[in-house]
Amino acid sequence: MMKKLIELHVNGEVHSLAVKPNDTLLDALRNHLGLVGTKEGCSVGECGACTVLLNRRPALSCLTLALDAVGMEITTIEGVSQGEALDPIQQAFVDYGAVQCGFCTPGMILTAKELLEVQKHPSVDEIKHALSGNFCRCTGYTKIVEAIEAVSTERRVKS
């Protein structure tokens, strides 16, 4: 298959890469750009581990062709924090014990980030609904929901 040369805008940087027409955005991020923070859990759009933001909206990078992401603003987990400082959602995931094996974590954080951008103070049910496309097998979701709720209400960490 002939490769195509494309440019992708990822985390504020422009990358040139040669992709096959059937390469997914997930392939491009993980295998071409070395951004392995985005995880592959099922490759058929069911688990949400590969969630990235496309033009600030959550998207499943395993179901998105790299060619279709050209011209879009792509945010991966590597682009969420500013330097050393964690994003408040990342910090809350750390502080509230919302991370266990960590494989769903990048996708969860990106989904949560968009949720809190479009809806400042979601209810617990709204948070759960927003996360229902991101599968987690370790946490039972409880502490993930707590962490997101804490950010939305600016609640302080339990000591």
Add this chain to the structure above:
Amino acid sequence: MRRLMNEYHVIGKRLPRIDAKEKVKGQAHYTDDLKLPGMLCGMILRSPFAHARILKIDASRALKVPGVKAVITGEDTVKVKYGVISRSPKFVDEYPLAVDRIRFIGEEVAAVAATDPDAALEAIELVQVEYEALPAVFDPELALQPGAPQIHDHAPGNISREFHLKQGDVEKGFFQSDFVREDTFTTQSAIHAYLEPHAALAAWDMTGRLTLYTSTQTPYYVQQHLALTLGINPDRVRVIKPCVGGGFGGKSDGMAALDFCAALLSRKTGKPVKIVYSRDEEFTAARRKHPVTITMKTGVRKDGTLVARQSKALLDGGAYCSLGPLTTILVGTFQTLPYRIPHFQYDGYRIYTNKPPCGAMRGHGGPQVHFAQDVQMDMIAEELGIDPVEMALRNGLRTGERSAAGFSIISSGFAECVRRVAEETKFGEQRSSQKANRSRAYGIGLGCGGFPSGAGFYFTNTTSAHSSVIIKAGEGGGVSVLTGASDIGQGSDSIICQIVAEVLGLPLENIRITSADTAMTPPDMGTYSSRVTVAAGNAALKAARAAREDIFRVVAKKMEANPADFVAANRKIFVKGNPEAFIPFEEAINLYQTENDGAPLVVKGSYNSPDKMSPTYSFGAYVAEVEVDLRTGEVQVIKMTAGHDCGQPLNPMSVEGQVEGCIVMGMGYALSENLSFEGGQTLNPSFLGYRAPAANQSPEIVIHHVIGRDPEGPFGAKETGEGSLDPTTPAIANAIYNAVGVRIKDLPITPEKILRELKKKGKS
């Protein structure tokens, strides 16, 4: 209780995990994130037949695909079988690549390595295999019939394992009972559904040594089994466990076929080879939980006191042993927790069928039997007109007792767990109040459990201790911990660091840990049987105490005091009762080196379970509150209230994470999760088809820590990662009965089953 927790600086605190920061930044590396120069992509060809003889394999067309570097089949192997329980030859029944016969759809037949996944996939499809189909059998009952297809030559009648246990005299017990009932319960085929698929990356060096990065719970077993099946000495094999994205028992089989295939393909091509399972492969060919049919006959006195239990279990084992021989035992012995049963008899049979092999899954036999046991307890309580809470309290094992299977209970907070959840949920009141309208009914139910905190022996023959830890302190006062224990997401690295930090009086961030690298770290059985906190934790505690003793000795000499008069806290070594007299930790390490000709401070600690069953046991009692939609039969779990006794929680936040994860997994087991089969073919090999719970199904969870100090566990801690699963499923089943008055004894309790039973009930 509160005072107990305040004795410590690091232990008992809600501290974030040491690896949480790198995980939220996407910087934690799992096996599939690793790349080596020249690395090839491996893929496995799987059998489309449930039972067949392999007559011929022709890989010539596959090898012509551009980019394909090698194809391997059973003929390229040393044809040695493996099995995780390698102490018993009867349980060593599987080739890592099929040699002459395949026994389930999805069994590994050949593997290819190519420069890219497209070429590998194309090649896989071009490997031509000639099969001779054989009659297959999928139902364990049918597999036992005379004339049934025989799956293994060494197992006539398809019996993979039988286990019999007798304590007291059940016939006498039933005679002494006022009330006896017998029920049959069935459980479904469930699977771990960890988020990270299996992955392995193999590379050989110029000296003929293999390094394998793999997604495993048991790197030391992988080392043993890989060496065996490759025909090399274990010292040639280094297994490294990078971050693992969950296991729940599904990565504890000693070795997965992809570990072997990656290693052999790498040896053949001279290049690193990585293989990652697809989600489809995970759901169709990886290990799963045993479906079990349990017949349980229980006799009690009028007041609800258990007198006798006789049970028989039939385990659908699938095509190979995996950890199933042990499951066969545990389905029996776990029935003797958390209750006292004076007369007990168990007969368990694991049957080979032409389906993917069943092994260990979180709770390992416990979820199956605790569903049966506690649903039957609820039925008995109802028939005797006793509150289930009272019945649980009457029968619960207490400290100092021994269960019918011989589990020695050295600490039990069971009664307190039951009392707490009953009180918090107003159990008696809620249970007797009828809260239903025309469309929804509310119900409440209790489930109980107990679980071993550790295993008593290795599955392999070895002289290694169950867990060992090495501590090294040096330049700048830095402390390094080396442990063979495998953190698979449960947080053992953090807990081990907490233990060392506490003993040495250091903050958590001063401890660096290297874990699960067979060339660097000391041996450890691995992450299973809920053993890591107690075993590796105790090894860490011993090593840390040894380091502290060495430090106190040199400090005492310098300060001309008695070593027994020192304490380590706040990065300092103090004289007891005199906060002004101290030496900073870093200086104490320098002092040690000066006193020892510059040699670093290196100490070790090891731990072996003092009991061949388990060092100690956790307990729990959970209350489920549900709402059942009377029109659709759909169940919503509104709230779970958990009372659990894991001794002293070393990190309550981590403990809660285990309990919450168990509850949602137990809820999926109760209500929806199920692998369906037809002719040995898995019909729903996907997350959506399998129906594990999503966030919007997760209930409110309230956790009560019943804190005690276990005499054996480090700082009094016991397990929490598996036992927390067991009470959930029966609690939900009992709550459904309380809501709508129908008993479903066949998991999962789907809306269809509820509506069917409601309809039957309406007619009668």
